[in-house]
Amino acid sequence: MSDAICHKCNEAISQRIVTALGKSWHPEHFACRECGKPIAESTFNIHEDEPVCSDCFVQKYSGTCFACKRPITEKTIKALGNTWHEDCFICNGPCNGSLVGTSFYERDGKAYCKSDYEQLFAAKCAGCSKSITDNAIIALNVKWHKDCFKCKKCENPISASTFAVEDNKPVCTSCSA
Structure with missing residues (x-):
């Protein structure tokens, strides 16, 4: 028994x-x-x-996926205050790549990979038109990469806080004299 x-x-x-x-x-x-x-x-x-x-x-008890609205019965991703299937947690930018296990950027409640976020939302350099992801120089009401803030005439970087302006472009003090 x-x-x-x-x-x-x-x-x-x-x-x-x-x-x-x-x-x-x-x-x-x-x-x-x-x-x-x-x-x-x-x-x-x-x-x-x-x-x-x-x-x-x-x-x-199972969560509902924020993207597809179906129940989640396996691994759950919790991000941006919502729950997601792993396959549904993707970049909202052009790449549509998976964001599982990677860092991501948020804008207006949507997730983006670093590359797409920078392409879509980062300030653009007035000198080269590429995204600025580090410190920027603000001059002439626009932003510049440090290496792109160059004299219009001699193309040497302008490092001093004083410079002249010609055609809305910076000119170093040597070339403006």
Whole structure:
């Protein structure tokens, strides 16, 4: 005779036994905590240390993907205050690449990879038109890379805080004299 006691009815189990979650049950008592239907599948979900059938788990406990609005039953990505399937957490820029396991940038509640974010939103240099991702020089009401802020005439970098202006372009003090 078995010493096992059913977790549900507290009676001795003498025939078939279901052992899960460190507890024992009569097979008919191993049931979903939500709907009460016996769980016959070999895999099941758990909520508050009790078994939950797959249907109830999806309806009550699984998150919904922010992108596709379907239930999440596997790995969940939590980002930007929402939950996502791994396949749905992608860059909102032109590349549409996966952002799983990488750093990303946020703008208006949307995620972007570094490259697309810089291409779409970073300030552009008045000298070379490329994105400025580090410190910038602000002169003539625009931004410049340090190496792009050059004299219009001799093309040497302008490092002093004084310079002249011709045709809305900087000119070093040597060339303006």
